[in-house]
Amino acid sequence: EAAVTQSPRNKVAVTGGKVTLSCNQTNNHNNMYWYRQDTGHGLRLIHYSYGAGSTEKGDIPDGYKASRPSQENFSLILELATPSQTSVYFCASGDAGDSAETLYFGSGTRLTVL
């Protein structure tokens, strides 16, 4: 089965600090995605990438940057963390085939910004 690994699993940060969330996939998928999950909102797309060197803005990109240095790795960067960014963050990888793109999700990173 496809493997997507996120680190860290849990993170506590201070307001104004820099936070980097990492994601690694071993599926050789071209596409990778960062979502956040909050109660009452489901998951919302922050940034995504179509391959190494590519990053695109999702639906809620403000306050976040993304980096895709290689096929396998996709990072989400909070340069100046704020309490409103307290959430659970999920990374996913996928590859649109002839008919459908199945997404494979990581286990999530729970971020608390104090």
Added chain:
Amino acid sequence: GQQVQQSPPASLVLQEGENAELQCTYSTTLNSMQWFYQRPGGRLVSLLYSPSWAEQRGGRLTSSAASNESRSSLHISSSQITDSGTYLCAMDQNYNQGKLIFGQGTKLSIKP
């Protein structure tokens, strides 16, 4: 913007063996929709993917859609305790891409 609304809106409690029906309504015409399953604190797992509003089946799961009503349903037959968890629907923003708009999720609890 585009929205996805799930019902029951928050939670559903059933007895083991009962059938479950979850629904999603969308604010716009869709290309395709997906259903995901999430254990508490866990990752999401894709259950069914329906391009072009086709009915999909997988074991005890069936997804169906009414494209003219922008609505889709997930039917779980003969529910089991291990079916407990959160179910989320999602629609593609672009056909065959992973840019999804999710519903808020329905927490399903199956009691013995």
